[in-house]
Amino acid sequence: xxxxxxxxxxxxxxxxxxxxxxxxxxxxxxxxxxxxxxxxxxxxxxxxxxxxxxxxxxxxxxxxxxxxxxxxxxxxxxxxxxxxxxxxxxxxxxxxxxxxxxxxxxxxxxxxxxxxxxxxxxxxxxxxxxxxxxxxxxxxxxxxxxxxxxxxxxxxxxxxxxxxxxxxxxxxxxxxxxxxxxxxxxxxxxxxxxxxxxxxxxxxxxxxxxxxxxxxxxxxxxxxxxxxxxxxxxxxxxxxxxxxxxxxxxxxxxxxxxxxxxxxxxxxxxxxxxxxxxxxxxxxxxxxxxxxxxxxxxxxxxxxxxxxxxxxxxxxxxxxx
Amino acid sequence: xxxxxxxxxxxxxxxxxxxxxxxxxxxxxxxxxxxxxxxxxxxxxxxxxxxxxxxxxxxxxxxxxxxxxxxxxxxxxxxxxxxxxxxxxxxxxxxxxxxxxxxxxxxxxxxxxxxxxxxxxxxxxxxxxxxxxxxxxxxxxxxxxxxxxxxxxxxxxxxxxxxxxxxxxxxxxxxxxxxxxxxxxxxxxxxxxxxxxxxxxxxxxxxxxxxxxxxxxxxxxxxxxxxxxxxxxxxxxxxxxxxxxxxxxxxxxxxxxxxxxxxxxxxxxxxxxxxxxxxxxxxxxxxxxxxxxxxxxxxxxxxxxxxxxxxxxxxxxxxxxxxxxxxxxxxxxxxxxxxxxxxxxxxxxxxxxxxxxxxxxxxxxxxxxxxxxxxxxxxxxxxxxxxxxxxxxxxxxxxxxxxxxxxxxxxxxxxxxxxxxxxxxxxxxxxxxxxxxxxxxxxxxxxxxxxxxxxxxxxxxxxxxxxxxxxxxxxxxxxxxxxxxxxxxxxxxxxxxxxxxxxxxxxxxxxxxxxxxxxxxxxxxxxxxxxxxxxx
Numbered sequence: 107x108x109x110x111x112x113x114x115x116x117x118x119x120x121x122x123x124x125x126x127x128x129x130x131x132x133x134x135x136x137x138x139x140x141x142x143x144x145x146x147x148x149x150x151x152x153x154x155x156x157x158x159x160x161x162x163x164x165x166x167x168x169x170x171x172x173x174x175x176x177x178x179x180x181x182x183x184x185x186x187x188x189x190x191x192x193x194x195x196x197x198x199x200x201x202x203x204x205x206x207x208x209x210x211x212x213x214x215x216x217x218x219x220x221x222x223x224x225x226x227x228x229x230x231x232x233x234x235x236x237x238x239x240x241x242x243x244x245x246x247x248x249x250x251x252x253x254x255x256x257x258x259x260x261x262x263x264x265x266x267x268x269x270x271x272x273x274x275x276x277x278x279x280x281x282x283x284x285x286x287x288x289x290x291x292x293x294x295x296x297x298x299x300x301x302x303x304x305x306x307x308x309x310x311x312x313x314x315x316x317x318x319x320x321x322x323x324x325x326x327x328x329x330x331x332x333x334x335x336x337x338x339x340x341x342x343x344x345x346x347x348x349x350x351x352x353x354x355x356x357x358x359x360x361x362x363x364x365x366x367x368x369x370x371x372x373x374x375x376x377x378x379x380x381x382x383x384x385x386x387x388x389x390x391x392x393x394x395x396x397x398x399x400x401x402x403x404x405x406x407x408x409x410x411x412x413x414x415x416x417x418x419x420x421x422x423x424x425x426x427x
Numbered sequence: 428x429x430x431x432x433x434x435x436x437x438x439x440x441x442x443x444x445x446x447x448x449x450x451x452x453x454x455x456x457x458x459x460x461x462x463x464x465x466x467x468x469x470x471x472x473x474x475x476x477x478x479x480x481x482x483x484x485x486x487x488x489x490x491x492x493x494x495x496x497x498x499x500x501x502x503x504x505x506x507x508x509x510x511x512x513x514x515x516x517x518x519x520x521x522x523x524x525x526x527x528x529x530x531x532x533x534x535x536x537x538x539x540x541x542x543x544x545x546x547x548x549x550x551x552x553x554x555x556x557x558x559x560x561x562x563x564x565x566x567x568x569x570x571x572x573x574x575x576x577x578x579x580x581x582x583x584x585x586x587x588x589x590x591x592x593x594x595x596x597x598x599x600x601x602x603x604x605x606x607x608x609x610x611x612x613x614x615x616x617x618x619x620x621x622x623x624x625x626x627x628x629x630x631x632x633x634x635x636x637x638x639x640x641x642x643x644x645x646x647x648x649x650x651x652x653x654x655x656x657x658x659x660x661x662x663x664x665x666x667x668x669x670x671x672x673x674x675x676x677x678x679x680x681x682x683x684x685x686x687x688x689x690x691x692x693x694x695x696x697x698x699x700x701x702x703x704x705x706x707x708x709x710x711x712x713x714x715x716x717x718x719x720x721x722x723x724x725x726x727x728x729x730x731x732x733x734x735x736x737x738x739x740x741x742x743x744x745x746x747x748x749x750x751x752x753x754x755x756x757x758x759x760x761x762x763x764x765x766x767x768x769x770x771x772x773x774x775x776x777x778x779x780x781x782x783x784x785x786x787x788x789x790x791x792x793x794x795x796x797x798x799x800x801x802x803x804x805x806x807x808x809x810x811x812x813x814x815x816x817x818x819x820x821x822x823x824x825x826x827x828x829x830x831x832x833x834x835x836x837x838x839x840x841x842x843x844x845x846x847x848x849x850x851x852x853x854x855x856x857x858x859x860x861x862x863x864x865x866x867x868x869x870x871x872x873x874x875x876x877x878x879x880x881x882x883x884x885x886x887x888x889x890x891x892x893x894x895x896x897x898x899x900x901x902x903x904x905x906x907x908x909x910x911x912x913x914x915x916x917x918x919x920x921x922x923x924x925x926x927x928x929x930x931x932x933x934x935x936x937x938x939x940x941x942x943x944x945x946x947x948x949x950x951x952x953x954x955x956x957x958x959x960x961x962x963x
Binding site (some may be wrong): 368406 | 471
């Protein structure tokens, strides 16, 4: 078995396992939400409130067996998928004889691995089952798109990329993308949950059956705190990415900052997340408005990865090279 | 002088702000967090057009092309600064205001933080019952000694640095012999925050300072030839306002050999320029310049920015005199190094001046005069060229682009069929031009390297500020914020042997994500009481 076929097989395997995990996490979330909704109804209907209240709080005890099983399947599929993802990334590195993040395909498969890795790390410390479906869903999408659309044969590194900074600058950028992706899902959940709980007519759509899984999601305040922790880590690493990029640019191109499209967007992302950090502590901006900023920051990150690579011409155009 | 009327006099009864009042109001607005936030968002928004539209400082040719293609719309965009976003008045205004806001915010906070660091920690609450994270213990020593041990555990270093690494501690004696300790940690967050923002100001100052003193020159050197570092020797040279030519050390750089390596598919794998550097008063030394490893020379760096082929050509005029002989630079136009070059021959002994436009194909495949290049290596090099006679326009005294032929006063050299003659030449070959215009010989093919020399004295400072900014940022976001209280009360004297002399109660306050570690720290600090006992 060559490194190339091993890499592809492992990555497709990871993609499928992530998809299975996504279903597992979704089923679990839906069941848990059902139980909580029922408990809520019992309380509001004047039923045995003493009995229902603890169930609403802990939830898991009264879950049907299928929900427990679904979570088990989801967790093992995620873990095995992550291992396969890592094997696929490593085999790609062996095949290409350089770090596996030199083009868009490699960046995508590595980024998916990091996002799932971040989720697994956070999961060890606290219960973030509600994030599972979103994170592995995003990873499925990334791996699928990477394999089907972005795939490019492994190539030797062009002289411009032959530098220790490729290892430092791009790896940290990939880690940031993974962290910001998880934070994006947390923030999106926070806003949806907030809409569902607040009750204005404009946010009526969040109270439909399709979004009933939100019943199983923690309060907006808890989600906000988690998103902030993630974005704080991501922001420090992004600052480092931009600085390392400037040092590399100084080595390779003879200027540390030249407003190349990639540099522009990296700057824009940095400024947006900086605004987010300020908004959190500003009256009138904390809560929803700062959450919007976090979403905008992630959108800019995606633009930096897609539009800037494909549409805008710049020195960072390694997308199809 | 009449009083400046800036207040709203529509309401005669309203109190007047006056000029000073208004200035203070404006300053308050500028330094408010809300305005800073809006400025940040504006900055992000304002930066975006620069990634979409061609920027004149970065790519002047594309910007000029854009202007030509877009008529009044292009003119409008240029006038509004959209073709030089990062030098435009509005972009500058945003970041200058942002930094004004930042400085206005940071200076008072620096003083406030200094005062806060010197102010005593606020005393422990009377009772600790209402805190969630509590611990209890007992000690055989007196309350004062026990609390002393806890304080030492919380702040191992009593000196100045202890305030940065550990807790700030306060101990109070209470009525009835109890001793209360209050300790807090978290000032390091604000300190990091201040360091970060001050470093940002430092970075901005460095960038401005660097822009004033920097210089940058570009030169193309053909293999075997030398270049002497002086402003006139560069093909293009830019420098900041405060740059002086005396700073250019007159070293000499010779390109000994240029190596390039391409994959079978034509992708570049390695570029390296072997050079010999002769600095005044020093022995010559050899060095290799690569894309990611510039050569450092007396405060400047020399970067390898490009490469290509130079053809050694000889042009003999109609009278048989050599009118030109030497290397002609061909600029690569694509990945297969299909390159274009121009030969201008003004010094002909008879007849009109001659200009030649040529395309080099390093690995040519094709027939007649139609070729394409398959690979950048010179496996089967061919040039396809056309010739012109007339006035090259070099005598006007206006500087010309050496890579372009000004055809306004030139007429094409035609073949027997009356069409412009397209000729093909291979290495070592000599070809006679129609119309008795002369002969062209291709003697040799050599490589050239395009080198950039750049110096920016601000770089070390910029790096230093970047590092402090990063450290400050990490401190401000990850520094733990905890408050610890420990109250030691003398146990009621029961007289039993072995009964503890002191009861110790502790509590800690920490943000939700930190509760586990904070509790562990409280317990560790309280355990210090008994550890001492074992030692004794």
